[in-house]
Amino acid sequence: ICLVTHFSFSSLSEPRWASVNRGVLICDECCSVHRSLGRHSSQVRHLTHTPWPPTQLQMVQTLYSNGANSIWEHSLLDPASVMSGKRKANPQDKLHPNKSEFIRAKYQMLAFVHRMPCREDDSSTAKDLSKQLHSSVRTGNLETCLRLLSLGAQANFFHPEKGNTPLHVAAKAGQVSQAELLTVYGADPGAPDSNGKTPIDYAREAGHHDLADRLVEIQYELTDRLAFYLCGRKPDHKNGQHFIVPQMADSSLDLSELAKAAKKKLQSLSNHLFEELAMDVYDEVDRRETDAVWLATQNHSTLVTETTVVPFLPVNPEYSSTRNQGRQKLARFNAHEFATLVIDILSDAKRRQQGNSVASPKDNVELILKSVAVRHCSDSQDNDQPDYDSVASDEDTDQELPSSKGDRTKSLDSDLSDGPITMQEYLEVKNALSASEAKIQQLMKANNNLSDELRLMQKKASKLEKQSSMPESDYDNTFYDSEMDDSGLCRRGRLRSSGWLGEGSSIPELDDLEMESDPTLPSTEDVIRKTEQITKNIQELLRAAQENKHESFIPCSERIHVAVTEMAALFPKRPRSETVRGSLRLLTSSAYRLQSECRKAVPSEGCPGPDMQLVTQQVIQCAYDIAKAAKQLVTITTKENTN
Incomplete structure (x- = not known):
């Protein structure tokens, strides 16, 4: 199967993984490289050991069945490529460097995709491609839309004459797989058209209620994923519950001044910077959970070598060096530290979405997030990055558990959003690892x-x-605390002033x-x-x-x-x-x-x-x-x- 779907590396290698945004199925060997590319290049999920939204899995399977792989190998299928020396890696080639270099060229550099003829006005070309995408999503031809996206069509393109986006069109037509593909590439389910209607509204009006419900889930994908990571549960969106925010037992009691300052700093971030931080934490959750699935599904008779380990988030070239350094440091948080940061983000995402005011009314900060769904966005504020390299002290105290599981269930069900739970209770329900x-x-x-x-x-x-x-x-040799960030200050020197790091606490370096x-x-x-x-x-x-x-x-x-x-x-x-x-x-x-x-x-x-x-x-x-x-x-x- 790998012969057909991927690189012809091994006819015996069954594809057990999928790259969601590339629409291909991949074997374990190839997956070890895909995981090191980062989610911006390849969004990896296991076919059986990872929970899948059924319609998203169907979308990937449809793309795979209809030859999505040829989109990423377009120039290699040209007979002229043989003359130019371009070729795919062979089954007998070593994973490193031969196969890994080919995978990076194919999916990270997009070296083999079709290239449009050079034109003076690149913006005009992108606009034409986006208009073609706008028209194509009303049909079920997924591979055509993926090809357009690979050429530069924009999933969130707002058609000036039609007054809406491709996702509006797909939702009205009931094209579930098209909607899945568009949202994987960043389409916003909550974006209004010229009449103020969202794709969710279009789906409901057209009677596509399952699609409408799925679009709501996608709209809250970021916070849902963080909540599920912590407590193994997701909000009941159909009944109007959009957030679950587990609380540490001591989160509202006897907070130190530094901890209070940290929360205030998080609340004062602009929506743009807060969303960047939330997306970085989402990526770290994905890395930790995928690592767990990877280790659970490998042949444990041999050690997992360094070539298959992804110890921190890979560098995203679209982000500033400061943001990439901060993203890497997330891997160094232990379970308690990372959970503290995740809970703070969930709590503030809920506050912003519901429009609650911050502690200081004079802080004139826009409070409504249009959407906290994961999407690609440019790093336009390189010199104004949030300080989020560490969290509160690791010196947490043991807490008593409720007398029974029934008590825990009752307390969670009574008020999932606000009710505090004990530290040990939180640890019990945390789903930090898949198994x-x-x-x-x-x-x-x-x-x-x-x-x-x-x-x-x-x-x-x-x-x-x-x-x-x-x-x-593996963790501690990859971070460069002595380097200067974009503002010219050493990041180490800013940890304590940021309020995220309690006095006397540290992340070992x-x-x-x-x-x-x-x-x-x-x-x-x-x-x-x-x-x-x-x-x-x-x-x-x-x-x-x-x-x-x-x-x-x-x-x-x-x-x-x-x-x-x-x-x-x-x-x-x-x-x-x-x-x-x-x-x-x-x-x-x-x-x-x-x-x-x-x-x-x-x-x-x-x-x-x-x-x-x-x-x-x-x-x-x-x-x-x-x-x-x-x-x-x-x-x-x-x-x-x-x-």
Whole structure:
């Protein structure tokens, strides 16, 4: 099948993934490259392990069946291309660099699409193509519309004579697949025509009620996806509920001045900047969820290599360097930090859409967002980017759970938008990963890699040299805090003034340019020895999770906690380095949360049995944070002791 649909790389490779915006099905090998391109180039979804809107899946299958692949390989189908040396990659070619370079040329650079004859007025050409798109969407010929979009037709084109957009036309004609394609390319379901009617209005008036309901879902796609990521539920749009905003138990209580300032700063952002921030967080949610599905569906007899890992959001060349750096830093937030940011965005999106005023009436900020649907937009304000590189402190406290699951369901159903829930309750319902098995496999591989690195460092520790070094964390070697942003200020220096970063909190950075020499840090050998104990106990916990031996959770967590306590005791109570403090904080707080989560595996008398899938997810997340923090501490002490 891959022979027909993609690159002829392997006739045995079944296409298990789809690129939604390119309209093609792809195999695992090709998908590993597609994921590294970024959503602006290829929007990747698994065919069976990812929830699909049925009409969107039907749209992709229709494009695939009607030869959408030929649109992206247009010039290669020309016999003259053979003479020019252009060719597709062969099945026997290596993934890197041969196949990956071809995939990038095909889908990122669009090197093989049809090129229109050069004309003096490019805007006139785009307008003509957009008018053709406007006419074509009333039919079911999807591949024609995709070809027009590939040539530069605009999905949101407003026809000056007709007074509406292509989506208005498709909605009135009941062309569901055309509507799906247009919205994937940024068409706005809430855009008014010259009479003030939206595509949703046109669909309802024409009796296409299912299409109208789907367009409403698309209009709220961004906030729906964020809500589902947090609590595994979506709003009931048919009954007028458009937002679910889970709340931290402490989100409205005893907020620090910095936390209050952060919320006020978010509220004061213009709608344009707020929407950019929301879209960046949406992309990060997509990256995290796709990573989980990817790991769950791979052959776990071999390690997932660096070539298949997407540790942070790929660079979007349409965005400023400042915005791209901020997008990359989102990968460094742990579950609690990232959830805090997501909740703040959901809360403010609801406020803006409903037109509620901000705290200060004199802040003359436009409050209504026309649409928070995901769409492509230009980066026109490069020098006015929001500070969103970090969130509030990781030092959250454990909260008690309600006495039963019924209490949780009742509290959520009574007021999904506003009712606060406890931190642990929030963690239970958070759907940060698509499946617990995916996280198990991810952490098993992280621990395998960590064990390999520990053995390597043990050999090096006996003969520490100035030039010795070790492999960096996949996350921590990719961010450039010393670089200057567009306004000429170092981004590190702006974190605390932005209000997102609480006093004393930090996101650990291994390349900490400000870290002073600290003679009180323990030896590398001692830290490695304690990390090995932690790693061994985590692997035991993971085996118990895989074998559903939930009764082993508590003793495993106790052993991990003891090992963590012993490791933390190696360090001074107040290390000089902020980076060390941040790593120790993540290590110890994650160990406490792990104990709390493992206790939930034991049913309480008189209460319904726990949801073991949710409990296992959170146990694995805590274990992952512990392993990550331990690895950071090994790396930091190794760097310190070799300098």
